[in-house]
Amino acid sequence: MQLSNAPSKLTVPFAEAGGANTIPVPSQISVTPGAASYTDGFPPLTRTPIASGGVPPNGLDMNGILKAATAPSVWFSGGGGFPFDSVWSTAVGGYPQGARVLRTDGSGYWLNTVDNNTTDPESSGGAAAGWVPDTTYGIAPVTLTASDVTLTAAQYGKPIISLSGTLTANVNLNFPAIVGQWLVVNNCSGAFSVTCKTLAGSGVIAPPSSPSKIYGDATNVYMSNASTAAITSLTGDVTASGPGSATATLAASGVAPGSYSGANITVDSKGRVTSASSSTPPFTGTSGHQILDSGLILQWGSTGTLPDSSQVPVNFPISFPNAVFSICASMNNNVGSNIRTIQCVPNSTAGFYIMANGSSASASWFAIGY
Numbered sequence: 001m002q003l004s005n006a007p008s009k010l011t012v013p014f015a016e017a018g019g020a021n022t023i024p025v026p027s028q029i030s031v032t033p034g035a036a037s038y039t040d041g042f043p044p045l046t047r048t049p050i051a052s053g054g055v056p057p058n059g060l061d062m063n064g065i066l067k068a069a070t071a072p073s074v075w076f077s078g079g080g081g082f083p084f085d086s087v088w089s090t091a092v093g094g095y096p097q098g099a100r101v102l103r104t105d106g107s108g109y110w111l112n113t114v115d116n117n118t119t120d121p122e123s124s125g126g127a128a129a130g131w132v133p134d135t136t137y138g139i140a141p142v143t144l145t146a147s148d149v150t151l152t153a154a155q156y157g158k159p160i161i162s163l164s165g166t167l168t169a170n171v172n173l174n175f176p177a178i179v180g181q182w183l184v185v186n187n188c189s190g191a192f193s194v195t196c197k198t199l200a201g202s203g204v205i206a207p208p209s210s211p212s213k214i215y216g217d218a219t220n221v222y223m224s225n226a227s228t229a230a231i232t233s234l235t236g237d238v239t240a241s242g243p244g245s246a247t248a249t250l251a252a253s254g255v256a257p258g259s260y261s262g263a264n265i266t267v268d269s270k271g272r273v274t275s276a277s278s279s280t281p282p283f284t285g286t287s288g289h290q291i292l293d294s295g296l297i298l299q300w301g302s303t304g305t306l307p308d309s310s311q312v313p314v315n316f317p318i319s320f321p322n323a324v325f326s327i328c329a330s331m332n333n334n335v336g337s338n339i340r341t342i343q344c345v346p347n348s349t350a351g352f353y354i355m356a357n358g359s360s361a362s363a364s365w366f367a368i369g370y
Contacts, residue, residue: 009077013070020063036061081109084120094118100134103157108136110157122153127176133157142173144188150174150199159183163206167192173206174199181215181224196221237270264291286364289317295370297321302332302364306356311345313353320349320369327352329365 021036027043028035034045034055042061048054081102089095094116100109101121110121111134121131133156140158142149146169155161156176160183163173167190175182177198186194186206196212197203201220206212213224239249255276266275287301299316306312327344342363345353354363 010070010074011077013068013074014066015063016067018063019060020067021058021060023061023064023068034058036065084110084122086118086120089118097130103136103154105138105154107138108157109134122157124153126153127156127178132178133159133180144171144173144194145169146171148172148174151176156180156182160185163188163194166190167194170195172197172203175203175216175221177201177218178216179218181213183211183213185211237272287317297369299367299369300365303354303362305360305362306342306354308360309355309357311353311355313347313351314365315351316349316367320367322349322370324349324352324367324369326369327365327367329354329363331356332362332364 023036023038025038027039028037029040029043029045034043035058036042036046042057045053045055046057050056081100083102083104084095095101095112095118097112097115097117099112099117101112102109104122110126110131112121112131114130117130119125119129119131121129131153136157136159138158139160139162140151140155141162141164142151142155143165144163144167145165146167148171151161151174153176159181161173163184163186165188167188170193172195173184175196175198177200184196184206186208188194188208194206195203196206196214198216198219198221203221204212204214204223206214214221215224216222234248237251239251253272253274255273260276260278264275264277265273268274289297289299291297297318297320299318299320301314301317303312303314324346327346329342329344331342341357343355343357344365345355347353349369352365352367354365356363
């Protein structure tokens with residue numbers, strides 16, 4: 001068969017303007033002699049010789065039969081279809097597998113996947129009964145706020161689902177458990193998520209402000225490969241989570257916020273400060289230390305009363321990591337004729353010995369090293 005073999009299309013049914021009887025379904029044998037019906041066709045009496053009491057076929061019946069038979073051909077010639085018909089379905093025992101019926105809004109068709117189907121595809125049980133969207137057109141608008149929404153047949157039968165509304169909670173958008181695919185456009189506002197799923201299965205989050213191509217396998221809903229490239233959250237050094245408008249946040253480095261004096265800091269390969277500590281308190285009190293940016297370390301302190309001509313050990317506030325350059329000391333209250341001298345002898349990088357000559361007294365000292 002070739003495309004060029006297509007027959008001529010009918011533009012009007014047979015006897016469109018002529019007389020024609022409406023043909024009844026029940027038998028007319030006992031009602032009107034010789035009348036045709038869909039049950040009997042033309043009854044036996046119309047095939048009996050008139051001389052033997054027969055009745056000739058009625059031309060109006062013939063016109064009526066041909067008119068009824070050719071009217072659908074005119075409709076089909078124009079590409080028309082029929083929506084689900086419960087009366088017809090009941091009369092024939094249901095639609096067969098593979099049947100296609102027109103959506104009531106005229107935007108596409110439903111495909112039947114089971115035999116003897118008497119369920120309306122646009123009813124709440126249409127998906128469970130085996131009806132699935134087929135060659136549909138258009139956008140189904142859905143408004144979301146704080147409650148889960150189960151799509152109606154009229155909505156999931158459209159290829160594009162457009163979401164709007166201000167979200168005040170995370171919500172589920174429930175799809176039927178059928179094999180199908182949809183383009184979901186999440187235009188909702190609010191810092192909450194929309195999960196596309198089946199009632200009894202799992203699903204995926206529809207990223208905000210972007211289209212997501214999803215598909216169902218009759219159990220769960222998944223994101224197609226074309227949509228998996230969308231970034232829904234950031235992790236690592238910079239973190240953020242959606243959906244909706246999200247503020248990016250630097251990952252915590254573990255360094256406590258605050259001011260550090262003479263800070264010792266550690267910087268990683270990305271230039272981030274990963275540790276920090278004060279090397280010394282400010283120049284206050286009678287003893288302390290200070291680590292300069294160059295690495296030079298200054299330390300100072302004072303002693304109690306030193307015995308005359310005896311060495312006394314003194315510990316630095318902190319040990320010098322490498323070496324001591326110099327230690328200086330001066331006697332306190334060195335007045336009048338009681339002249340005193342003092343000596344400092346390095347012991348190690350942790351301290352030194354100090355000795356007063358002349359009489360007992362206290363001393364102040366200063367050391368430098370690195």
